[in-house]
Amino acid sequence: MRIPRSLIVVFSAAVVVITSISMNAFSLFLTPIEDTFGWSRSVATIPYVFAMLGWGIGGVLFGKMADDLGTRPVILGGVLLMAGGFIGMGLSQNLWQLCLTFGIMTGMAKGACGLVIISLLVSKHYEAEKRGFVVSIVQTASPLSPFFLAPLLYFLIGSYDWRVAAFACGALLLGVALPFGWVGARDPDPSSARRRERASWASCLPYLRDRSMILQFLARFSCGMALFQSVHLVGIALSKDFDHATGAIAVSVFGIAAAVSAVTFGWLSDRYGRAQMLALTYVCRGVGTLLMSLDMSDPLTFYLVVALAMGPTFGTIAIQNVMFFEMVGPRLAGLIMGLSFIIHQVGSASGPFLAGVYFDYTGSYDGFMQIMSLILLSSALLIYIAIRSDDAPLPEPARS
Secondary structure, three states: OOOOHHHHHHHHHHHHHHHOHHHHOHHHHHHHHHHHHOOOHHHHOHHHHHHHHHHHHHHHHHHHHHHHHOHHHHHHHHHHHHHHHHHHHHHOOOHHHHHHHHHHHHHHHHHHHOHHHHHHHHHHHOOHHHHHHHHHHHHHHHHHHHHHHHHHHHHHHHHOOHHHHHHHHHHHHHHHHHHHHHHHOOOOOOOHHHHOOOOOHHHHHHHHOOHHHHHHHHHHHHHHHOOHHHHOHHHHHHHOOOOHHHHHHHHHHHHHHHHHHHHHHHHHHHHHOHHHHHHHHHHHHHHHHHHHOOOOOOHHHHHHHHHHHHOOHHHHHHHHHHHHHHHHOOOOHHHHHHHHHHHHHHHHHHHHHHHHHHHHHHOOOHHHHHHHHHHHHHHHHHHHHHHHOOOOOOOHHHHO
């Protein structure tokens, strides 16, 4: 069945809204899990660390599979795996079970049915002059996930417990995401992946030696580290003497700001250059993170700072995904994007854990956020250096 590519974007975005709940709403699960098991903040963050690492590993494995077999079977299989992970999370009775179910299962599934593979799917359907904007539209689905689903999870956790909320996530994946994926996850030419010669793992080596690619990978690491803010956002609000409701609202503010920023930066990247706009996203995040480390008493000020510090996150990811696709072409895009996400997820795993350790020792996130601000601003400088070296040719296979 062939459907218009605009509908593929709509259905793909709907899938991302639901599959993104696995990571974006973990801050709502964090304190109830602490209370249930009597764990410290750093210990309660360990399942999320496993999820980030699983996401990175899954991104590479499933990215290569998408290059070879197409994105459709990868996306549908990922939705099923993630549903099983959430159901298992609701049944977990100890740390290793949470690390297995939420950590490894949902984490690896995110590498199959998350933004990397779905960005690859959408990129195949659009030409370069529209690609940045269209991919950014799909990118908005991830930050909009907490806007739509965080209130539901907040209600379920408050009225029942976090296990019921985990079961509800599994039901949403099976009842909504899977049918949407079945309709919308369609490659432009499903048989092309089977007909063409499959690229070997070693085919990516010329790109990985390229200076611009190395700088992009380094910047992607810092992007992942900064995601500690989404995991600890409710905790950050509480550390500044706000209440849980303010923290929950901040999660939704993050979702709205990230959606607007993703579309805005995606549109700008089509017109004023991908690398220039990518560097600007890092500058905004660095300045916002520094402001977040300061004392504030007004919830509105806190929401505005959250929007500046965290909003451009998905603009960063959208632009980088498009840049990787255009640097290597569709034959290797899944593998390269997956490899970049290993670097991203090492940062995503270490950032929340280190922030938790810092909080356990100091009772505050402020010093850690100041360090993170310097890292993000340094990444903007790396991207600027990459812009200056753009005249150097990419490895020849990228032109094929």
